[in-house]
Amino acid sequence: MRKLIVLAALCSPMATAEVISVDAHSLMRLPGKASVVQLERLEVADYGTLLIPSNLTEINVGELRLGHEARIAIVPGEKELRLHAQRAQLGTGSQIMARGAPGTHLKPALPGRNLDLQLQSLSAQELSIDARGGAGAPGYAGLDGGNGEAAGCTWGQAGKGADGDNGGDGHSGAAGAQVRLQVPRNFPGEQIKVRVEGGAGGVAGAPGKAGAGGASKGCLVYRAEGGRSGQPGAPGQPGVAGAAGSVSVQRL
Template identity: 55%
Template structure:
């Protein structure tokens, strides 16, 4: 019931600046996609809890942030940049801000790691992970099997060779890591930040199709025909290339 009340508060534009968001331990809370900018007075995510940020949300401003051990802010992939501004807070070991890319398919475009801008003003942490890695490329398509040959007739004709299988498609290139800008005070220990910007792995190669079976031999009373050769299997495609690494901009203020 309490969570429903919180969501109702978030849906009210007049109350956004005073909203309290709490995520319980091992729980998941998805923010509603009702605004581009969300103003939060206090955001608390308990140990192993996850806050899901929809793709349409482009900025969150938090006056006070509390992230428990292995807590996570998961930002949905999008081509639009995202900004997180934290006034003060405490971040436990293992906590992370995740904005990884999304794998695509032959019908859906893959997305790279999201472009992020994170400003931490008065924040203490032993280690904070920012994960904006790219996604894996889509796999290559599987080649079609070759059609079977026709058997020879008893009166005339000869068996036909099986058709060759189609070659498999190449895997797509993995998407790039995100572009991340982190703003921290002069005294902030940079070694406590772990920024992951690797490009995604290339998509696996598609398998070639099987060759069709050759036409069968026939043995008739007046006439016989030899069988035909099978078709060749298609070749396996090539694996996709690794995606490019993202960019990091560290700024002290």
């Protein structure tokens, strides 16, 4: 009941709540109506995941706690997400994920979500952020060529096999995110791990196979010749990798 009350409080343009808590090994999605959220405490237990929708642009929290292998997963979006915490305690293997989405044949790959992360106080073995771009969709496979019609004693020579179609080109990967970090001055730089590579380009489409020529046929007076096979198609070109994002670190 408490969780229902908290989630209901978040369904407004600017929402305020005391505590958001995600149970171990479970997934919770914040409601999609609020664009700014104020929290006293945000907890994600071991192996739990909190999903941040694309329209949410700012989260201000007094205390942030991530358990072992816990995740904050941020849905791709055009607007930057600001996540500011006065105190943060991050368990081993925990991660903030702002990755882009892979492309499909209908939609292009999406870039990593730009992120402004400010942690006034930080206790963690590692601050891990994954804001890579989405991978491009693979190219279409070329259609195989049709087989030629077999020879016949009435119509003679067999038909030629059709050529296979060329494979389609792979689609471009999306760019990595722009990540700005503000962390305590005494937090070791080697414990900050941020990935902002661009997404891989889509693999080239496979070429279509050549159609086989029609089979020959022995007739009473003569033998009808078989048809020639077609030519296989050419493979497509691999897609281009997305541009790398950037990381800036400011010490508080």
